[in-house]
Amino acid sequence: MDSSVFFGISTMAYIVAMIIYITYLAFRKGGIGVAATTVTVIGFFSQTMAILVRWKEFYDISGMGILRSVPLTNLYESLIFFVWCLILGYLIIEFKYKNRSFGAFVTPVAGLALAFIDISGVSKEIHPLIPALQSNWLLAHVTMSFISYAAFALSYSTGLMYLIVKTDRRSQGAYIFWTVTLGIFITFLFAMGLDFLTFKVTVKPEEFIKSYLFKASFLHPSGAVKVLSWISMAAIIFAIWRFGLILRAVIEKFNISAEDLDEITYKSIAVGFPIFTLGGLIFGAIWADQAWGTYWSWDPKETWSLITWFVYAFYLHGRMLRGWRGKRVAIVAVLGFMAVIFTYLGVNLLLSGLHAYGGLE
Amino acid sequence: MPEERKTVINRIWGLFASVKFAIVIFSLIALTSVIGTVLEQRAEPARNILILSRLFGESLGPTIYKVFDAVGFMDMYHSWWFRALLVFFSTNIIICSLDRLPRIWKLVREPIKPLTAEQIEKAGIRREVSLKGKPEKVKEGVTAAIKAIGFHYEEMKEDRGYQFYSQKGNYTRLGVYITHLSIILILIGALVGISFGFKGFMNIPEGRSYPVAFSPSASLDPGEEQDRDRLLRALEASWGNVAKASGLLGIKEEDLKEKLKRYGIQPLGFSVRCDDFDVEFYENSQMPKKYTSWLTVIEDGKEVKSKAIEVNDPLTYKGVTFYQANYGMIPNAPGWSIMKVTSASGASEVKRLALGESFTIQGTKIEGTIRDFSPALSFDKQGRAFTFSEMMNNPAVFVEFTEAGKEKYAGWILKRYPETWRTPEGHTVQFIDFWGVQYTGLQVRRDPGVWIVYLGSMVMTLGLFIAFFMSHRKLWVKMVEDKGSTRVYIGASANKNRAAFERKIQKMIIFLRKRQGGGE
Numbered sequence: 001m002d003s004s005v006f007f008g009i010s011t012m013a014y015i016v017a018m019i020i021y022i023t024y025l026a027f028r029k030g031g032i033g034v035a036a037t038t039v040t041v042i043g044f045f046s047q048t049m050a051i052l053v054r055w056k057e058f059y060d061i062s063g064m065g066i067l068r069s070v071p072l073t074n075l076y077e078s079l080i081f082f083v084w085c086l087i088l089g090y091l092i093i094e095f096k097y098k099n100r101s102f103g104a105f106v107t108p109v110a111g112l113a114l115a116f117i118d119i120s121g122v123s124k125e126i127h128p129l130i131p132a133l134q135s136n137w138l139l140a141h142v143t144m145s146f147i148s149y150a151a152f153a154l155s156y157s158t159g160l161m162y163l164i165v166k167t168d169r170r171s172q173g174a175y176i177f178w179t180v181t182l183g184i185f186i187t188f189l190f191a192m193g194l195d196f197l198t199f200k201v202t203v204k205p206e207e208f209i210k211s212y213l214f215k216a217s218f219l220h221p222s223g224a225v226k227v228l229s230w231i232s233m234a235a236i237i238f239a240i241w242r243f244g245l246i247l248r249a250v251i252e253k254f255n256i257s258a259e260d261l262d263e264i265t266y267k268s269i270a271v272g273f274p275i276f277t278l279g280g281l282i283f284g285a286i287w288a289d290q291a292w293g294t295y296w297s298w299d300p301k302e303t304w305s306l307i308t309w310f311v312y313a314f315y316l317h318g319r320m321l322r323g324w325r326g327k328r329v330a331i332v333a334v335l336g337f338m339a340v341i342f343t344y345l346g347v348n349l350l351l352s353g354l355h356a357y358g359g360l361e
Numbered sequence: 362m363p364e365e366r367k368t369v370i371n372r373i374w375g376l377f378a379s380v381k382f383a384i385v386i387f388s389l390i391a392l393t394s395v396i397g398t399v400l401e402q403r404a405e406p407a408r409n410i411l412i413l414s415r416l417f418g419e420s421l422g423p424t425i426y427k428v429f430d431a432v433g434f435m436d437m438y439h440s441w442w443f444r445a446l447l448v449f450f451s452t453n454i455i456i457c458s459l460d461r462l463p464r465i466w467k468l469v470r471e472p473i474k475p476l477t478a479e480q481i482e483k484a485g486i487r488r489e490v491s492l493k494g495k496p497e498k499v500k501e502g503v504t505a506a507i508k509a510i511g512f513h514y515e516e517m518k519e520d521r522g523y524q525f526y527s528q529k530g531n532y533t534r535l536g537v538y539i540t541h542l543s544i545i546l547i548l549i550g551a552l553v554g555i556s557f558g559f560k561g562f563m564n565i566p567e568g569r570s571y572p573v574a575f576s577p578s579a580s581l582d583p584g585e586e587q588d589r590d591r592l593l594r595a596l597e598a599s600w601g602n603v604a605k606a607s608g609l610l611g612i613k614e615e616d617l618k619e620k621l622k623r624y625g626i627q628p629l630g631f632s633v634r635c636d637d638f639d640v641e642f643y644e645n646s647q648m649p650k651k652y653t654s655w656l657t658v659i660e661d662g663k664e665v666k667s668k669a670i671e672v673n674d675p676l677t678y679k680g681v682t683f684y685q686a687n688y689g690m691i692p693n694a695p696g697w698s699i700m701k702v703t704s705a706s707g708a709s710e711v712k713r714l715a716l717g718e719s720f721t722i723q724g725t726k727i728e729g730t731i732r733d734f735s736p737a738l739s740f741d742k743q744g745r746a747f748t749f750s751e752m753m754n755n756p757a758v759f760v761e762f763t764e765a766g767k768e769k770y771a772g773w774i775l776k777r778y779p780e781t782w783r784t785p786e787g788h789t790v791q792f793i794d795f796w797g798v799q800y801t802g803l804q805v806r807r808d809p810g811v812w813i814v815y816l817g818s819m820v821m822t823l824g825l826f827i828a829f830f831m832s833h834r835k836l837w838v839k840m841v842e843d844k845g846s847t848r849v850y851i852g853a854s855a856n857k858n859r860a861a862f863e864r865k866i867q868k869m870i871i872f873l874r875k876r877q878g879g880g881e
């Protein structure tokens with residue numbers, strides 16, 4: 001079997017798991033929880049197989065060593081690896097804390113990433129490495145970056161849950177923050193789902209699509225659809241804001257304390273931060289130094305990594321200030337993961353779009 | 362000290378020692394950096410005006426550009442205020458660490474003391490175990506359990522038993538300070554690099570050598586250009602030695618250095634020759650696999666070092682590092698075909714031939730003449746040869762063969778396709794390279810600070826590891842005789858990661874039970 005079959009199975013499994021976890025969140029029946037875990041584990045094994053098979057495929061094509069064929073060379077492969085780390089981290093936590101409630105928050109992140117892979121039209125082809133990418137530093141850099149991203153994604157989920165549990169008034173700043181954040185997140189999920197449907201229906205597969213992201217909603221050629229998209233986003237945010245306390249009641253029924261959530265958030269960041277520092281910043285700098293003769297050049301990607309680093313440094317130090325413990329630093333943890341997403345996707349998709357001109361180039 | 366008597370210095374110290382100030386600085390650096398990634402740094406004004414017009418509309422764009430430009434956002438990482446932020450940031454770290462270090466140092470050096478029963482009662486982690494037998498009898502088992510979880514203990518004889526106390530990892534309290542120190546190291550390294558290093562580039566044609574690297578300079582008038590070329594010739598004649606070159610030119614060494622600086626010329630003190638440059642492709646593909654430059658360093662006319670450099674594998678000589686950056690074709694360069702001719706009997710020789718020159722296959726009367734060259738040969742549907750690129754993507758030579766003056770056959774021989782090297786008689790004519798038409802583009806750098814940066818990175822990794830994964834752990838074990846058996850009171854604390862230490866303590870108790878028996 002080739003790797004895409006396994007990838008297909010794992011994508012399906014995660015999406016199904018997401019639905020089961022959310023059902024579990026609503027009904028809290030033990031059997032449903034076991035089903036959710038089982039499906040997630042199946043997805044994880046299938047994805048592991050997929051990665052191994054793709055590694056083998058890459059190895060056969062490149063004709064270089066095993067390490068030079070690690071499938072971590074482009075956006076597609078690194079997103080797959082990110083999801084893999086995330087699910088692994090989640091399963092460890094589910095096992096350790098004997099609690100399934102994060103499943104409903106983690107599997108959507110996995111689903112979002114995998115859906116993104118399909119919609120954005122990122123290339124799935126295997127390309128052998130160009131000379132600049134043939135570096136063990138780069139390999140270590142990419143691998144460790146994604147492990148840290150997965151740790152940060154976990155802290156994002158638990159940080160958000162902490163905020164949900166800790167707020168009870170609609171006028172509270174932290175309440176507004178989490179409802180808006182979650183609203184935007186869910187809107188983007190929906191928008192991608194929409195892209196996914198129209199993409200499959202209307203676009204011939206042989207057409208090469210650079211990026212199809214949000215073309216069915218926010219970036220639709222028709223102005224009316226654009227406006228409608230923004231109105232929908234506002235409506236979704238409003239709905240979450242209006243009925244957010246229900247979500248809070250649901251999460252509260254779980255025997256997971258706010259203190260545990262706070263601790264998992266801190267622990268994930270305490271694991272992610274050193275790995276990100278070493279793998280993301282230091283190894284990246286060493287690679288740049290070996291390849292281009294400069295370890296730091298303030299290019300947007302590097303700078304955004306640094307911004308992310310500062311946001312998490314903010315989190316770590318904010319925890320030490322009396323008035324900042326709790327809700328405020330949880331907000332910083334959530335912002336930190338947004339910086340991560342922007343570092344990884346925003347720089348490539350948004351900034352490069354802004355910086356590309358055709359005429360002047 | 363009462364509020365009014367606080368001196369200004371005290372207040373400034375207090376400000377720079379505070380974590381609040383630190384997170385303000387974090388936010389400022391992060392937020393301004395965001396703007397720096399939206400605007401293109403050191404770009405043509407038109408580009409950023411366009412970006413701003415896209416974001417804020419045609420009418421506002423140029424005005425906002427003027428404002429941002431005035432504040433220095435178009436080259437913000439080098440602006441005075443961003444540097445000031447970095448200075449504040451470093452001062453913050455230094456003062457904050459100095460402020461807390463004495464207290465932390467005391468915690469680190471403080472020897473652990475035995476505790477009273479009530480104090481143990483208050484420890485963060487507490488356990489009690491009952492063991493059969495008097496303290497003297499079970500003592501050995503208890504100490505073995507303490508050793509089993511890796512603690513070296515001190516012992517004190519008490520009224521009705523013993524107390525063992527121990528601490529581990531007191532130095533790990535310094536992890537945070539090691540991390541903070543590393544940031545300062547990295548910044549110092551960067552500063553050393555900026556102050557004492559240089560960056561430049563050089564494009565060396567195959568077979569040529571250059572004694573200097575270039576960096577972008579202000580535009581020169583024709584007089585200056587002539588002057589520059591004169592200096593370059595002198596440097597070339599002296600193999601890059603500035604003292605010798607100034608002697609040749611008859612000007613003072615300082616004046617020469619001054620001029621070179623203005624012209625963006627960085628003398629290396631030696632010369633670098635490009636012996637060959639080559640691109641290797643993946644099989645049946647136009648994807649480059651490897652760029653290689655064969656470089657030789659020449660000092661005082663002597664070859665002192667040779668290395669084949671690749672991307673990710675540079676050459677360093679006397680602190681100057683040469684990186685494979687790019688390459689290109691030299692316009693109108695004649696070029697030579699390098700052919701390896703092997704006769705069917707096995708005799709082989711390598712020849713360097715210009716266009717129109719000939720070779721003979723050893724032991725035969727067959728003569729080949731190089732008639733044509735294509736850097737990137739392909740064939741169209743009708744089988745006609747054409748050149749599809751100006752770069753050396755698929756180099757080929759057209760060779761005409763004659764035997765004893767009579768025409769025999771002719772055809773293209775391709776570097777990348779060995780099946781084109783064979784002649785019908787079983788001889789091999791291998792086209793090794795078309796030499797002398799490419800140049801290699803090298804990025805040149807001297808950065809004496811890079812080692813400080815690397816050292817700082819290592820220290821940071823170490824510091825973070827200690828700060829997050831290690832902890833200062835204390836352990837007290839008190840044994841009290843209780844009607845012929847022994848009660849063991851265990852108290853423990855850790856400044857971090859308590860749960861992990863609790864598991865360790867649990868392990869100790871299990872070990873103890875296995876050895877001695879007994880209950881809670």
Ligand code: HEM
Nearest residue numbers: 313316317377378379380383450453454457537540544828
């Ligand atoms: C981006 C730069 C910085 C990094 C990466 C950094 C890193 C760290 C880390 C990893 C910790 C341990 C946190 C924990 O255990 O949760 C820490 C603690 C601390 N940092 Fe920083 N730090 C930075 C800048 C600063 C600055 C500018 C100050 C100045 C006020 C500061 C003051 C402190 C203090 C007071 C502690 C707590 C020390 C203790 O627990 O004894 N840090 N820092």
